[in-house]
Amino acid sequence: MKKKGLAALLLTLILVLVTACGAKGTTDSADKGSAQNDQKKSLKIGATAGPYSDMVTKAIKPLMEKKGYSIEVVEFNDYVQPNKALANGSIDANLFQHSVYLEKFAADNNLDLSPVISVPSIPMGLYSHKFKSVSEIADGSTLTIANDPTNLARSLKLLVDMGLITIKEGANPATMSEKDIADNPKHLVIKPLEAAQLPRTLDSTDLALVPGNFALAAKMDLTSALQLENMQEKYRNVVVVNTKDADSQFAKDLKEVIQSKDFEKVIDEQFKGFSKPEWMTNK
Numbered sequence: 001m002k003k004k005g006l007a008a009l010l011l012t013l014i015l016v017l018v019t020a021c022g023a024k025g026t027t028d029s030a031d032k033g034s035a036q037n038d039q040k041k042s043l044k045i046g047a048t049a050g051p052y053s054d055m056v057t058k059a060i061k062p063l064m065e066k067k068g069y070s071i072e073v074v075e076f077n078d079y080v081q082p083n084k085a086l087a088n089g090s091i092d093a094n095l096f097q098h099s100v101y102l103e104k105f106a107a108d109n110n111l112d113l114s115p116v117i118s119v120p121s122i123p124m125g126l127y128s129h130k131f132k133s134v135s136e137i138a139d140g141s142t143l144t145i146a147n148d149p150t151n152l153a154r155s156l157k158l159l160v161d162m163g164l165i166t167i168k169e170g171a172n173p174a175t176m177s178e179k180d181i182a183d184n185p186k187h188l189v190i191k192p193l194e195a196a197q198l199p200r201t202l203d204s205t206d207l208a209l210v211p212g213n214f215a216l217a218a219k220m221d222l223t224s225a226l227q228l229e230n231m232q233e234k235y236r237n238v239v240v241v242n243t244k245d246a247d248s249q250f251a252k253d254l255k256e257v258i259q260s261k262d263f264e265k266v267i268d269e270q271f272k273g274f275s276k277p278e279w280m281t282n283k
Contacts, residue, residue: 040250046074046082046094050213051122051271052237056095059266063257069250079148086242087111093254095119098235100173101149114246115238117255120267120274122212124154125225126162129202134162134226140187141206145178147192152177155209158229164188212274222273231275 045060047053053075061071074091076082082094083105097105099115106113131137145155153176159165164186171180178190193201198210199218207226215222222228229235239258241251257263259279267274 040092040248041068042070042072043093043250044072044074044091046076046085046091046096048079048082048096048213049075049077050217051274052095052213055119055267055271058270059263060095060254060257063260063262064253067253067257069253083109083111083113083240086113086240089242092245092250093239093241095237095239097240098237100153100234102238102240104149104175112243113240114243115240116246116251117258118233118236118238118277118279119258120271120276120280121231121236122216122273123222123229123231123275124151124158124209124211125215125222125228126158126207126209127199127202127215127220127225128207130206131226134164137164137186137188137207140189142189142191143207143209144191144193144198144201144205145209146195146198146211148195149175151195151211152192154211154229154235156180157232158209158227159188161230162227229275233278236275236277 043064045056047056053073056071056073061073064071074085076085076096079097079101082091082096083102085091086094087109093116098121099118102113102115105111126134128137131141146152153173156165156167156176156178157173160167164184165181165188166183167176168180168182178192181190184190188207191205195211195214196217198208199214199220201208210218210220212222215225239254241248241254245251264280267276
């Protein structure tokens with residue numbers, strides 16, 4: 001009986017030690033994973049080709065490299081892949097979208113993404129080769145606008161600000177479309193198209209509402225617009241990361257770099273006409 005009791009006691013001690021070691025191993029593994037995340041120094045940042053890719057390359061990348069990071073800029077040509085690539089870990093952050101689009105896209109696709117900070121953004125503008133002012137716009141004029149969720153709501157809001165249309169009460173800003181127009185006193189013929197096509201339509205249509213990045217890509221002069229957008233903060237582009245990385249060191253460093261005087265200097269010198277967010281203008 002004594003031998004059986006001693007054997008049982010030894011077995012109990014072994015189980016306790018194994019369990020303790022296993023728990024420590026799990027804790028050590030979690031701590032190691034967290035430390036690796038915080039110490040990550042090689043980053044891939046996605047951006048749509050054009051001015052925001054340029055902003056990452058010219059204003060963010062050099063300043064992050066001064067902090068010891070290795071930065072690869074990954075360019076995209078649509079508004080879908082940058083978030084999917086971020087969610088699946090192909091990239092570590094992206095810059096191409098405003099908060100309204102981010103919230104809807106993340107909800108629709110069950111993605112856990114979070115904004116880090118807003119950046120200077122290009123205002124949308126109403127352009128025409130036929131009219132020199134909003135007051136000159138003729139009845140029945142044809143207007144092309146972007147058909148993607150990122151820009152359509154902004155286009156309609158700019159038309160409202162100019163007094164050209166009104167929107168139905170209760171229209172959802174995230175899903176708003178031309179079907180939500182309540183009044184159209186000038187009987188504008190509104191044609192939604194892919195945003196990249198809009199600059200070219202100015203030769204064959206009366207008016208075009210062109211998002212700033214596509215206007216610059218087409219070498220359009222922002223100051224030639226009949227009217228530029230008075231941007232709401234929720235429509236300014238944001239740097240985005242996976243929510244699990246929102247408190248990581250690299251996310252904190254991205255925010256610190258963008259809030260720096262060196263970043264603003266590059267914006268002032270190389271991104272003239274970009275509309276600065278409130279956190280930058282109210283410093």
